[in-house]
Amino acid sequence: xxxxxxxxxxxxxxxxxxxxxxxxxxxxxxxxxxxxxxxxxxxxxxxxxxxxxxxxxxxxxxxxxxxxxxxxxxxxxxxxxxxxxxxxxxxxxxxxxxxxxxxxxxxxxxxxxxxxxxxxxxxxxxxxxxxxxxxxxxxxxxxxxxxxxxxxxxxxxxxxxxxxxxxxxxxxxxxxxxxxxxxxxxxxxxxxxxxxxxxxxxxxxxxxxxxxxxxxxxxxxxxxxxxxxxxxxxxxxxxxxxxxxxxxxxxxxxxxxxxxxxxxxxxxxxxxxxxxxxxxxxxxxxxxxxxxxxxxxxxxxxxxxxxxxxxxxxxxxxxxxxxxxxxxxxxxxxxxxxxxxxxxxxxxxxxxxxxxxxxxxxxxxxxxxxxxxxxxxxxxxxxxxxxxxxxxxxxxxxxxxxxxxxxxxxxxxxxxxxxxxxxxxxxxxxxxxxxxxxxxxxxxxxxxxxxxxxxxxxxxxxxxxxxxxxxxxxxxxxxxxxxxxxxxxxxxxxxxxxxxxxxxxxxxxxxxxxxxxxxxxxxxxxxxxxxxxxxxxxxxxxxxxxxx
Amino acid sequence: xxxxxxxxxxxxxxxxxxxxxxxxxxxxxxxxxxxxxxxxxxxxxxxxxxxxxxxxxxxxxxxxxxxxxxxxxxxxxxxxxxxx
Ligand SMILES: Cc1ncc(C[n+]2csc(CCOP(=O)(O)OP(=O)(O)O)c2C)c(N)n1
Ligand SMILES: [Mg+2]
Numbered sequence: 004x005x006x007x008x009x010x011x012x013x014x015x016x017x018x019x020x021x022x023x024x025x026x027x028x029x030x031x032x033x034x035x036x037x038x039x040x041x042x043x044x045x046x047x048x049x050x051x052x053x054x055x056x057x058x059x060x061x062x063x064x065x066x067x068x069x070x071x072x073x074x075x076x077x078x079x080x081x082x083x084x085x086x087x088x089x090x091x092x093x094x095x096x097x098x099x100x101x102x103x104x105x106x107x108x109x110x111x112x113x114x115x116x117x118x119x120x121x122x123x124x125x126x127x128x129x130x131x132x133x134x135x136x137x138x139x140x141x142x143x144x145x146x147x148x149x150x151x152x153x154x155x156x157x158x159x160x161x162x163x164x165x166x167x168x169x170x171x172x173x174x175x176x177x178x179x180x181x182x183x184x185x186x187x188x189x190x191x192x193x194x195x196x197x198x199x200x201x202x203x204x205x206x207x208x209x210x211x212x213x214x215x216x217x218x219x220x221x222x223x224x225x226x227x228x229x230x231x232x233x234x235x236x237x238x239x240x241x242x243x244x245x246x247x248x249x250x251x252x253x254x255x256x257x258x259x260x261x262x263x264x265x266x267x268x269x270x271x272x273x274x275x276x277x278x279x280x281x282x283x284x285x286x287x288x289x290x291x292x293x294x295x296x297x298x299x300x301x302x303x304x305x306x307x308x309x310x311x312x313x314x315x316x317x318x319x320x321x322x323x324x325x326x327x328x329x330x331x332x333x334x335x336x337x338x339x340x341x342x343x344x345x346x347x348x349x350x351x352x353x354x355x356x357x358x359x360x361x362x363x364x365x366x367x368x369x370x371x372x373x374x375x376x377x378x379x380x381x382x383x384x385x386x387x388x389x390x391x392x393x394x395x396x397x398x399x400x401x402x403x404x405x406x407x408x409x410x411x412x413x414x415x416x417x418x419x420x421x422x423x424x425x426x427x428x429x430x431x432x433x434x435x436x437x438x439x440x441x442x443x444x445x446x447x448x449x450x451x452x453x454x455x456x457x458x459x460x461x462x463x464x465x466x467x468x469x470x471x472x473x474x475x476x477x478x479x480x481x482x483x484x485x486x487x488x489x490x491x492x493x494x495x496x497x498x499x500x501x502x503x504x505x506x507x508x509x510x511x512x513x514x515x516x517x518x519x520x521x522x523x524x525x526x527x528x529x530x531x532x533x534x535x536x537x538x539x540x541x542x543x544x545x546x547x548x549x550x551x
Numbered sequence: 552x553x554x555x556x557x558x559x560x561x562x563x564x565x566x567x568x569x570x571x572x573x574x575x576x577x578x579x580x581x582x583x584x585x586x587x588x589x590x591x592x593x594x595x596x597x598x599x600x601x602x603x604x605x606x607x608x609x610x611x612x613x614x615x616x617x618x619x620x621x622x623x624x625x626x627x628x629x630x631x632x633x634x635x
Contacts, residue, residue, distance in 0.1 A: 122569050123576065127618040130564070147618060301612035 006134045007032035007165040009172075010098065011040045013141040016174055019069050021045065021060060021418055023053035027073025028113060030100025032165035045418065045447065048439035050077050052411040054084030055437065058093050059415025062398045063373050063425075065214075067094040067148050068415065074101050075113030078159075079120065083405060085155045086124040090402025091235065092212065094153035096144050097125075103163040104132070117159050126154035134167035138174075151182070152299040153212065182298070184315025189323040191311045192270075192294050197326050199268035199292075201333045202228045205251065205280075208235030208401070209273015209297060211394040213317035219272070220244070225325040229337040231259040233274050234401045238391030246334060248341055252280040253537045254383040257344035260535075260543040262337050263288050270294045270324075273317060276306045277402070286542035296320050346388065353503045354528050357381065357456050358388045360507050361428070364454065365389035367511045371396060372424040373416040377409035377433030379463040381456040383533045385428050407436030413451045414443055424452065424515070431457040431484050441494040444520050452514055453496075453522040455487055458529045466532045470547070471539070491522035498522035553582055554607040555626035558597040561619040562588060569617060570599060579603040579610050594621065 004012075010033050014022065023045050026034040037044050047053030050072040057068030068088075072078050078099040088095040102111045121128045127147055129140050137160070144156040196202055210219050220241050223230055230240050231251040240247040249256035251263055263269065269291040274280070281287035284306060295302070295309035296317060303312045313320045350356035361384050368374075374389060376382045376399040391397040398416060400408040413427035434455050444451055461479040468476050488498035498521065501510045514521045535546035560566045567586060574581060583600030601610065607625065615623045 118565055119568065122565060122572055128565070299616070301616055303612075304606075305609060305612075 004169060004171060005032060005036070005165065006137050006160070006167045006169055007036040009134075009137055009169055010141065010160070010165070011036045011042055012171065013138050014042050014069065015040075017067070017142070017145050019067070022069040022071060023047050023056045023060075023415065024071030025050050025053055025073070025077060027077045027100065029074035029102055029162050030071060030077070030098075030165070032162065033071065033098070033100065033160075044071075045414070045443060047411065048442045049437065050080035051084050051407065052437045052440040052443070054081050054095070054097060055087070055408055055411035056415035056418070056440075056443070057095055058084060058088055059375060059398055059412030060419040061093050061095060061415070062412070063395055063416035064419035065395065066419070067096055067145055069096050069098070071098050072100070073113070074099060074117065075115045078117040079115060081157075082120060082124060083403075085121060085157065087400055087403040087405045087408065088155035089124050089126065091400065092153050092208065093155065094148040095155040096141075096148050097155060097157045099157065099159045100165065101130070101159045101161040104161045105163065107161065117157070121157045124155070125157050128157040128159065130159045131161070131164050134164050134169045137164060137169065138172045182316045184319045185313065186320065186323045188311050188313050189320070192313060192324040193326040195268055195292060195294055195311055196226055196270070196324065196328060199328065200330055201266045202226070202268040202270060202328060202330060203262055203266040203291075204228055204230040204270045204272060205263065205274055206230055206232045206236040206239050206272050207274025208233065208394055210236065210239050210317055213273065213298065215317040215321060216393065218318050218321040222321040222325050226328050227334065228270075228328055228330060229262055229334065231255070231263060233277070233280055234386055234399055235394060236274065237386060237397050238394045242390060242392060246337065248337060250386055251543070252277075253282065254387065254533055254535065255543075256387070257535055257546055257548075258337065258340040260537070260546060261340055261344075263291075264542070264544045266291045268292050268294070270296070271309075272296050272321075273298070275302050281306070282537045282543040283540055294324070296324075353505070355502065355504055355507060355525055357384050357525070357527050357531060359504070360525060361385055361388040363507055364426070364511060367515065368426060369424045369515075372426055373398065373413070373420060375409045375413040375416055375425065375427045376400070377427075377429040378404045378406045379430045379433060379461070380458070380466065380531075380533045381428055381430045381462070383463075384456070387533075406430075406433040409433060410453065411437050411440045411443075413453075414440060414449055417449050417451050426452045426454060428454045428456065430462065431455060431459060431481055431487070432461045434487070438490070441491065441496065444496065445494040448519060450519050453491070453520070454514075455522065455524050456527060457484065457487065457524060458527050458531065459484055460529045462529070463533070465529070466536075469532070470536075487522060487524045496520045496522055498524060500524040500526065502526040552604065552607075553600060553602050555583070556599045556601070556611065556614070557624045557626060558599060558614065558620060559589070559622040560595045560597060561621065562593055562595050563619050566595065566619045567597070569619065570597065570614065573613050573617070574599070574601055574610065577610050577613055578605060
């Protein structure tokens with residue numbers, strides 16, 4: 004068989020049945036093999052969109068996402084998505100065609116040094132130089148993408164390798180990398196927890212990625228303490244848990260931020276002290292000792308010193324550090340913070356108040372719906388006002404904050420979980436960044452629900468201009484937006500525009516009862532802002548709210 | 552402070568580039584670099600000297616994660632300093 008056919012064989016052998024991509028000269032032999040393959044290929048309309056769909060697929064399912072692109076412009080179009088997957092630790096295998104080895108290094112047509120370009124945005128990048136190494140390299144790529152801390156891996160395959168004859172290799176079952184877990188510090192961690200008067204669990208995306216949600220609930224039950232989550236950790240704590248305080252950080256809840264600032268012990272579980280979480284680092288949780296649990300040794304002491312670190316499999320570590328706590332006063336205090344600073348949904352006037360509308364959406368959507376976000380104010384409102392029962396149901400571009408993520412991610416999520424409702428919540432700015440993926444939705448009649456929160460602005464940037472740049476609104480006006488409902492109609496997607504509060508409930512009803520894809524265009528006041536907000540350079544207790 | 556790292560890697564075309572990229576990105580200044588293929592040519596022996604006020608462990612923890620890096624040691628003078 005040819006190298007190209009072997010690529011498809013390896014994908015099958017890895018259990019891959021869904022791939023996303025876009026053809027072109029240097030990857031034509033692989034596309035020729037796809038023609039006869041049972042692996043289902045979904046044609047995106049831009050390689051960035053295809054890779055985001057693969058990311059959405061991976062994040063909604065826990066499997067490795069796979070995307071394909073041709074050499075040169077196809078491959079460079081993947082770079083943003085690779086960076087997104089790296090910063091959010093998403094298992095992704097990107098396969099790129101490359102010009103033939105005979106002309107490599109001559110500035111051949113559509114030749115770009117993709118290996119070199121990709122190094123900074125992947126866990127590893129391979130170039131296949133010998134067709135006899137093709138199968139093994141691809142297997143390694145899959146193993147690497149999902150082992151340890153997951154991430155993107157690129158495999159660049161020159162065209163002559165795709166065309167070369169190769170015999171089907173034996174399929175050695177690669178040993179699955181065993182996680183080295185050290186429980187040496189477990190006793191110390193238990194001691195710190197038992198002695199703490201004000202402990203708090205700070206939960207990131209790593210807990211769910213380790214498949215350790217049941218262990219987390221058990222830990223929080225035995226070591227009864229308040230908890231907060233990062234953007235990626237949202238949905239980790241069971242809804243029934245009374246001590247959950249919400250998201251922390253720049254747009255976190257006041258209760259979460261104040262509790263963390265007052266805590267004497269921070270138990271960081273699969274999180275990394277990102278600057279959007281900590282605010283001014285040397286004022287973050289200033290009284291707290293830190294227990295840091297992670298799978299990546301490089302995260303320990305990277306930005307915050309850990310008094311006690313445990314590395315390895317969260318599933319084993321959580322039970323090992325569980326211990327009873329003595330902190331009834333602290334629990335009561337955090338309850339009081341939660342009550343005092345609860346969300347308020349009263350809002351004057353007839354216009355739609357996005358936080359309330361998203362709360363209604365959250366209550367109305369079927370259980371286990373997947374919500375895919377874009378980036379901006381609407382993203383923060385989703386995080387603040389919608390509830391999720393697993394991080395797999397809230398796909399938001401965290402580390403890279405990439406506008407254009409939501410729509411293609413929703414396509415991938417829908418293909419990963421066809422039985423579940425998938426909703427893309429986008430902004431009028433972000434939606435336009437991968438709007439071409441409506442073509443993918445149309446072709447495959449994917450029943451994705453799209454909600455555009457339209458403030459006719461690049462709202463998040465506008466908010467910063469208002470607060471920190473003396474109201475100089477440089478290039479953030481989008482008041483000449485296209486007619487979004489007409490745009491959807493061009494892709495045979497029905498839609499509806501609403502502007503008033505009293506239209507919300509029936510509009511949601513109409514959207515969910517429609518069997519196919521649907522676009523709900525929600526006009527809001529451009530003056531609405533996201534609160535609270537920790538200004539840049541401030542400590543997390545110094546949150547700005549609407550009234551101050 | 553100056554630190555010297557002895558690194559054994561796979562003999563892959565992009566490995567030196569990758570080491571240098573991580574070194575620069577993490578904020579360590581390059582002060583020396585030597586490289587020789589191992590006798591079987593399957594690997595490389597790389598000596599990397601860097602300069603930074605940051606703790607060297609913040610760089611080594613990133614370098615040992617690289618797929619092509621097989622072994623990494625701080626040169627003995629450095630180890631003595633770390634222990635002191
Ligand atoms: C690709 C990309 N370019 C620029 C930015 C910077 N940025 C962050 S939020 C934002 C505005 C987003 O506007 P919109 O999608 O309408 O959301 P809104 O804030 O109005 O809800 C911009 C430009 C980004 N995050 N990603
Ligand atoms: Mg907007």
